[in-house]
Amino acid sequence: MSQPSQPKPRVPPEVRARIEAFKKIREQEKMIEENMKKIRFKIAILSGKGGVGKSFVTASLAFALSYLGKRVGVLDADIYGPSIPKMMGVQGQPVLATGEGRLIPVTAPLGVKVLSIGLMLPGEDVPVIWRGAMTTSAIREMLAYADWGELDYLLIDLPPGTGDEQLTIVQLIKDMTGAIIVTIPSDVSRVVVAKAINFCKKLNLNILGIIENMSYFVCPDGSKHYIFGEGAGRRIAEQYGIDFLGEIPIDPRISRANDRGEPFFVKYPDSPASKAMIELARKVIEKVEGGQG
Numbered sequence: 001m002s003q004p005s006q007p008k009p010r011v012p013p014e015v016r017a018r019i020e021a022f023k024k025i026r027e028q029e030k031m032i033e034e035n036m037k038k039i040r041f042k043i044a045i046l047s048g049k050g051g052v053g054k055s056f057v058t059a060s061l062a063f064a065l066s067y068l069g070k071r072v073g074v075l076d077a078d079i080y081g082p083s084i085p086k087m088m089g090v091q092g093q094p095v096l097a098t099g100e101g102r103l104i105p106v107t108a109p110l111g112v113k114v115l116s117i118g119l120m121l122p123g124e125d126v127p128v129i130w131r132g133a134m135t136t137s138a139i140r141e142m143l144a145y146a147d148w149g150e151l152d153y154l155l156i157d158l159p160p161g162t163g164d165e166q167l168t169i170v171q172l173i174k175d176m177t178g179a180i181i182v183t184i185p186s187d188v189s190r191v192v193v194a195k196a197i198n199f200c201k202k203l204n205l206n207i208l209g210i211i212e213n214m215s216y217f218v219c220p221d222g223s224k225h226y227i228f229g230e231g232a233g234r235r236i237a238e239q240y241g242i243d244f245l246g247e248i249p250i251d252p253r254i255s256r257a258n259d260r261g262e263p264f265f266v267k268y269p270d271s272p273a274s275k276a277m278i279e280l281a282r283k284v285i286e287k288v289e290g291g292q293g
């Protein structure tokens with residue numbers, strides 16, 4: 001005998017929408033996990049504040065790793081100030097989407113793959129005016145839909161500071177290899193570096209080391225000048241028991257190349273700054289690959 005059918009409980013549309021949104025997030029998280037399995041090492045590059053050359057260091061480290069034979073990708077997670085496309089010489093190249101909606105990163109010199117919100121905006125001077133929730137979902141979508149293929153290294157250029165976006169990335173990439181902190185040698189930067197260190201510690205993110213950028217300037221007569229102070233990066237590394245990975249000198253050609261959209265490392269491979277980057281890349285490889293070869 002058939003039972004009289006029970007009336008189905010009515011799910012209000014706003015609740016249904018929320019359930020759908022939640023399902024989508026779970027789906028994206030699974031896609032991120034799958035993507036990340038194909039990438040051996042994932043390194044977040046962070047700094048307590050902007051303007052210390054974090055993006056320049058990310059771009060150059062990526063080129064240097066590739067120069068040393070690694071398969072490298074760069075994710076520019078600085079939604080509000082994406083400068084990676086210009087620094088890596090790919091500004092204006094379109095990010096193509098496959099039929100399945102996967103995003104194909106563009107290819108920079110030395111074969112480095114690049115994905116940035118800056119490549120998906122209609123123009124270089126178009127600002128992103130979003131609230132926090134939108135930037136976190138943009139980051140999650142980039143991580144989920146990007147088709148990096150197999151990589152040895154993915155470097156993630158985080159926006160300055162220790163807020164929403166940084167937290168999102170660290171939580172979404174569960175097997176993050178570690179973080180590199182970029183600073184300049186001034187004493188005021190010590191406080192912000194300490195914040196970045198504590199951010200990593202709170203999130204159990206392994207700190208691979210500190211890189212000091214803009215360490216000194218060498219005059220044409222060979223004299224060395226410590227414009228922003230001397231040794232703060234090394235001192236703070238010692239204070240916190242973190243590795244000091246090295247220093248990169250000031251070179252006016254860096255800023256000029258970056259402004260023109262020419263990748264400095266590729267244009268001036270024999271400059272002291274590029275040589276320092278290769279040494280840094282070697283240290284990073286040694287640190288994360290150690291015995292793994």
Ligand SMILES: Nc1ncnc2c1ncn2[C@@H]1O[C@H](COP(=O)(O)OP(=O)(O)O)[C@@H](O)[C@H]1O
Nearest residue numbers: 050051052053054055056249250251254255258
């Ligand atoms: N070692 C350096 N020597 C000279 N200029 C540099 C150096 N590192 C970075 N710059 C310049 O400093 C500015 C800030 O660098 P950027 O990488 O955008 O910093 P961040 O990502 O930390 O905000 C850029 O104009 C860049 O070209």
Ligand SMILES: [Mg+2]
Nearest residue numbers: 054055078083
């Ligand atoms: Mg930057």
